[in-house]
Amino acid sequence: MSAHCPWSAHEGCCRAHPSTRDQPPQPPIHRIEIPEQKLEPSNAASNGGQPPPPYIDPRSSYAITPIHLAVEHHLSLQHLDCVRRRLEEKPTPQLVPELSAKGSISRSDGTRIEWNSYVYFERGRFLQRQQTLYLRKDGMAKRKENFISCPHHSIEIDGPTFGFQDDRLTAKTLIVNNPPRCEVHFGGTEWNSLHGDYLQMNVCQICHCDAECIIALEIDNLFVWYTCYKDLGTGDASNPDAKWIALLTGRGTPCRDTESFELYARVWGAAKSLDQRGLEDVTHRNSRGVFNVYSHWMQSQNTQNQETTDRGT
Ligand SMILES: [Zn+2]
Ligand SMILES: [Zn+2]
Ligand SMILES: [Zn+2]
Ligand SMILES: [Zn+2]
Numbered sequence: 001m002s003a004h005c006p007w008s009a010h011e012g013c014c015r016a017h018p019s020t021r022d023q024p025p026q027p028p029i030h031r032i033e034i035p036e037q038k039l040e041p042s043n044a045a046s047n048g049g050q051p052p053p054p055y056i057d058p059r060s061s062y063a064i065t066p067i068h069l070a071v072e073h074h075l076s077l078q079h080l081d082c083v084r085r086r087l088e089e090k091p092t093p094q095l096v097p098e099l100s101a102k103g104s105i106s107r108s109d110g111t112r113i114e115w116n117s118y119v120y121f122e123r124g125r126f127l128q129r130q131q132t133l134y135l136r137k138d139g140m141a142k143r144k145e146n147f148i149s150c151p152h153h154s155i156e157i158d159g160p161t162f163g164f165q166d167d168r169l170t171a172k173t174l175i176v177n178n179p180p181r182c183e184v185h186f187g188g189t190e191w192n193s194l195h196g197d198y199l200q201m202n203v204c205q206i207c208h209c210d211a212e213c214i215i216a217l218e219i220d221n222l223f224v225w226y227t228c229y230k231d232l233g234t235g236d237a238s239n240p241d242a243k244w245i246a247l248l249t250g251r252g253t254p255c256r257d258t259e260s261f262e263l264y265a266r267v268w269g270a271a272k273s274l275d276q277r278g279l280e281d282v283t284h285r286n287s288r289g290v291f292n293v294y295s296h297w298m299q300s301q302n303t304q305n306q307e308t309t310d311r312g313t
């Protein structure tokens, strides 16, 4: 099989490599396997040499892992369950301020991370948008940053190297997806600001989680926007749904179309209808073509308005 990745350096790469597209679907990517029963330490060897993650009861107060260490906000099922009883059904998405937070850290090496975490309630489900904005200037200590979308996927971004080309400041870095997204980019994707902004979307097959990464050099600042769009489920602690269990423990069955932007569009749209900030209007690309979230949202608004008008007449 000839190894060829169709994506240029500023587009990241897809899960569905064209050389494998015509073949049967690939087996699901399971980085963490947790059996139904409590794992004993002696089972460690059966997990590909990796020590097994501790068994977690999804009804317990464990929180899902924030997308970055800087995010000091931990959400458990009990938090959702608690507000669920108080929320009233509304036709439009609501922000849940009790479960939303934001903050920032400035490090001694000069890097800065701003973060926010929003929970929305829409049609009986909790949605979450968690975002970090990472910023660094030239001349700062090199340090890798790790961003975690769910138990099945994370991304590591090398400390960037700055340089000059044609009198312009350039930045380059290496983006490593774990697990790798295709066989060509097993060791990561090299990005150089001369290619344009970096853009990738990772859709987990198991968790209802879409993770977006945008890297851009603006004047002399390197920016990384990392945003996760999640469906947290119903928030019913007496009957935890599969969505929550998957996000918390990694356990679950592949149920999602990884070439669909539906969840991303739904959470983005909820935030947009609440007039929130930090929404990047970008055009993503996958094997099905291009997808612009803003035009998608505008279209859905027009459809809704049309339906309202139709009902009114
Ligand atoms: Zn590929
Ligand atoms: Zn690739
Ligand atoms: Zn690819
Ligand atoms: Zn996942």
Ligand SMILES: [Zn+2]
Pocket: 206, 208, 242, 243, 255, 256
């Ligand atoms: Zn599902």
